[in-house]
Amino acid sequence: MSELEFQRVYDATAGPILGYLVAVTGRREVADDLLQETFCRLLVHRKARAGLDAQETRRYLFRIATNLLRDRWRSGEDRPFAEPAEAGALPSLESTIDIRAMLKHLKSRERELLWLAYVEGMDHAEIAAATGLGRLSVRTLLFRARNKAKRFLGQGELV
Amino acid sequence: MSHQDEQFRQAMRGYAAGLLECQPLPPASVIWLRAERRRRRLAIERAERPLRIMQAVGLVCAVFAAVWMLYRAGTLNQLSTVGSRGLIWVVAGAMLMIGGCWTLVVVSRRPLS
Numbered sequence: 001m002s003e004l005e006f007q008r009v010y011d012a013t014a015g016p017i018l019g020y021l022v023a024v025t026g027r028r029e030v031a032d033d034l035l036q037e038t039f040c041r042l043l044v045h046r047k048a049r050a051g052l053d054a055q056e057t058r059r060y061l062f063r064i065a066t067n068l069l070r071d072r073w074r075s076g077e078d079r080p081f082a083e084p085a086e087a088g089a090l091p092s093l094e095s096t097i098d099i100r101a102m103l104k105h106l107k108s109r110e111r112e113l114l115w116l117a118y119v120e121g122m123d124h125a126e127i128a129a130a131t132g133l134g135r136l137s138v139r140t141l142l143f144r145a146r147n148k149a150k151r152f153l154g155q156g157e158l159v
Numbered sequence: 160m161s162h163q164d165e166q167f168r169q170a171m172r173g174y175a176a177g178l179l180e181c182q183p184l185p186p187a188s189v190i191w192l193r194a195e196r197r198r199r200r201l202a203i204e205r206a207e208r209p210l211r212i213m214q215a216v217g218l219v220c221a222v223f224a225a226v227w228m229l230y231r232a233g234t235l236n237q238l239s240t241v242g243s244r245g246l247i248w249v250v251a252g253a254m255l256m257i258g259g260c261w262t263l264v265v266v267s268r269r270p271l272s
Contacts, residue, residue, distance in 0.1 A: 003188075003191055006187060006191055007187050010184075010187040010190070011187070014184045014187075015179055015184065018179065018182055018184060019175050019178055019179050019182075022178055022182065023174075023175070023178065028182065032185060035184075035185065036185055036189070036190050036193065039187075039190045039194070040190060040193055040194045040197060043190070043191065043194035043195075043198070044194055044197055044198050044201065099170055099171060099173075099174040100174070114171065115171070115175075118167060118168045118171040118172070119171050119172055119175045146167075149167070150163070150167070153167075
């Protein structure tokens, strides 16, 4: 992979990966570190990704990011969700429901699954590939996470 | 997909868009350089691996040789023929052999800078 090619991949995927990491960890500085490590691993293990198309590369990057998140949890480095600061105008719907509070209420894995399903628009098979979980497990865990999120947002207009 | 699901999706995407607006990405060139440095370090480590294995094998051989020399010198029927001077030479030789190998291993693992 040349530097130009890498720049192209980075421009196309870094934003979504960073959003995912910020949403799951709730910490910008941790998300930044993990983002850099994710792309470093992509570059260091070039052979593993040889022949992957854009979509597969994207999934592969989410897989690396998810594995790094798992490593953090296992090593006990994981700290509580810190509600990252956000700026900019949000859609009007956002003002009625508190997604941030909902994410904080959920477990890391639930945040992961909901983010991949609803923000990244991945189907069960893609989420399974990105997280390393079985397809049936994804289905069950996502169903539970969705219900938990909806129950939490129950006071709002969503449910 | 139900209306609720669609509403939820929109809310999540709205949140994601707001989240990324204030999050500048680290430059790709920084990550590229970091990866290059790591790749170089890994390549050096890979190249050094056989050398390290041979060093470890050498050290083990030196220990065995030293123990064997001491054993040969220390057996009862040979003690009389070797004498105390000979014994000192054998012990010194064994120590020199182990010490030399140990120094080689330690020096080769020290960083270059």
